[in-house]
Amino acid sequence: MFAELSLPGYEVIDVLGRGGFAVVHRARQTTIDREVAIKVDGRVVLDERDQRRFLREVRAAGRLSGHPHVVEIYDAGVLPDGRPYLVMELCPNGSLRGPMPVADVVRTGAQIADALVAAHDLGVLHRDIKPGNILRKRYGTPALADFGLAALVDPGRDSSVTLAALTPAYAPPEAFRHEAPTPRSDVYSLAATLYALLSGRPPRFPGDRQPSLPEIVRYHDEPIPDLPGVPPEVTAVLRRGMASDPAQRHPDAAALRADLNRLMDLGMPASVSANLTTMPVPQVHSGQSTTQKPARSKLIAALAIGVAAVLVLAGVWILVNHDNTAGTPVAGGPSPNIAQTPDATTTYGVQTTTDGCPAASVAGAHARCTQRAECWSGMVVIQGEVTSIRRIDCSTEHVYETFAIAEVPATLAEDYMDVLEADSSVKAVCSQKTLMASRFGDAVQYKDWTLEVLPPTPDDRTAGRRIYRCLGTPTGHTVSGSAFRPRK
Template sequence: MSERDEVVAGRYRLVELVGRGASGVVWRARDERLGRVVAVKFLGAADSPDAVERIVREGRVAARLRHPHAVTVHDVVEHGGKPCLVMEYLPSRTLAEMVDERGPLPAELVAGVGWQVASALAAAHAAGIVHRDVTTFNVLLSEDGTAKIVDFGVARAIGEGTVTDARLVVGTPAFLAPEVAAGEEAVFASDVYSLGATLYAALEGHPPVGSTDNPYALLRRVSEGQVAPLRFPGPLGEVLLRVLRRDPAQRPTMAETHALLDAVVEGRPLPGDPPVEDARPVDEARPVGATLPLDDAPTVALPTAGAGSPPRRAPWRKAALVAGAAVLVATGVVIGVALGAEEPADLARPAPTGTTTTAATAAATTTTTTPVVVSDCTARLEVANSWPGGYQAQVVVRNAGERDLTHWTVSWPQPADHVISNLWNGTLTSRAGSVTVTNAAHNAELPVAGSTAFGFTANGPGTPTPDLTCTSGG
């Protein structure tokens, strides 16, 4: 049994036990060679040769993936003759813990988390990696809004030999795809289903197949495609109906799923017309398969932002992560961004962009007066994550003036060999040698001392430290 202050592989000093599960225990540790905090995962069944081989494979497979929304594996080391993983340390809670404490989560939050996780899984699929265990237990949520998928411990790269006994079902039963529960090999489409089951559980408060203490009954429900009727009548519910189809060939790919979630959070129509069977009212629509009564599922009301139907557009929303303390900002980012703790309480108000009144401006505001451009805002760029040939950055914009602002613009010089591939919470304009970002509709207005943020991913060598210029309208 590992203990506090024990040194692993001559460099990783164990500091605190932070997690325990079926696959093993995780310690927060300090890399004394690089002076950084890491997580060290010890395999629970390390005495089994198959388990030892599995964790080695986990490290090899997971280390191939570098993505802002997948927990990074730094190293695979041996300790006491047994291998263990050294991973990125992310102070966080699991999606399962949030659902246990809060019940069904707001649709905006769920869609934003799914958007981020789908981007990482799409990258994994592009690299030939099937996760095989996408569940609420393996989605980590940090206090600043970042969602990351973790534990590729049962993942297997396409083309590698499996070391798992074919008689065993790999994965968490309630989140398995029907074909996997029936004994077939997991494929990319299986991850799509499991992500849908994960988001369903977060939205509804229970997995698609309900809950039972009988694992055999659970596997039967899953393999037969039994899915409880959705109680959420919005666009996210339609996406879940598409990804939870029993037939793997009828599900969207992970990249297509990501595009669907992108449309949800942006309030756009979903790509592609839903099939006839999915176009029925939500309380009648079913994925292919039998209907599951909700007798054994928790009956809890969905939290809403107010009376009436949810807004068509899914703006950034706040939800308490820890009662009375931390916040989780949910968004539909293509690659995701972690907002700083400086975020204001209201980021969802529409506002104009630019310095002249347009038809869109008139529809979004109560005045048609051309705003006066002033220089009373500040902007700070921080690199949140990096990988070979690219990086993820966020820019915090703060109202440093003495009156509320109605819009803002940030610009900076951009090296020719740095290309922004995705940007969220703003509108990007690129010119030779420079970049300009104007606010999005939902984060345009800033109260005095208030702040917001936008983020982007970019391709290019190294990481930038540009001088930013911020102008704003009052």
């Protein structure tokens, strides 16, 4: 039974729908007389760490605002009884249902894949793509809904709860082995969704009953059948996206989008295989049926290999290293000729300085500032460890910027995000006080900031660096250039 909803600033009109975990209300936002949808999840989130994780992911998803194929999030929070909620754009035309014409499915797939490219680049995984989560906006445009609630599905929690939160017919096989999700998991779910929109039912699954977990595991080793009237080239693209072995899928959503766009551009003739990057995927896979959950350190090590391939996102932000010299020195900033000891550069992996660096005043923290601005994309955080983040040019659009860098306290045996966030020394370095004192140039005008503690990146771990960074981003604004240090 779902509790009644009372949310300040909103007048609840009626219930649009109910599901296994949530109820969606139609409501009016009273201040601007706008109809919205309020989705209240039935899973109670009382733990402060989980609430922070939920709100962190919702904030990241909120940066997708304006993408034509994402349902916009207007607000989010946690009710007094611990239930999380999202206030979203109202899509009165409902969700997609199959069977649909081939051309419409291919076009929709390319549009939703484009939304995933943007989301993954911000460090946001969806984790529950299915026909019911692709809605038609007011003017008929398809859009992906429910970003943010994915944070409630945590592979580190009780496995029965996690599996219950999945939509089994569209979840990738690794989810049933309790492996942490990756961008390739979203690729699988989108391909399975497109197959269902073509056929009217999901691939492999029986239409008359809910299979057991052992049956689901067996289904994922079965061939994906052809569809009458669907060009084999289309089925080949979807088969690759649904490969049981993640390594055999499209490496990222951009690659799936590219294949779908090629099908549209070529008009889906009888034979276009030579022009596609997709090749048919073998249907017999072995070594993928274990249900033993690896330890966190082993799991993250395995994820690092998969995520490395996922980071090749075509036509998105340009990857640059710390030696990028784009931009011009800004008056008042530290000189780029400040002496830098080889030991410090080895420790931190970038040139650092204590000159004009508020973080350096924290006693015993061994904190410094980067000598030049260091900007970042969004991040994917799984079980407290960052599995994907990219350093990008500060002159282009970016999510975060470093305002402090420090050695992980020697007292900490682990350096996961949640462990660092709880340490008193890290709190002193990555504090609002330090962030506000570190603002640079035009960023001084912004008063409301969000900060994050970035544990050692995959590159840091590879190089044996045990450091963390303090990252900041202005809430509701985008800084043009750099916020804390000169770019050069």
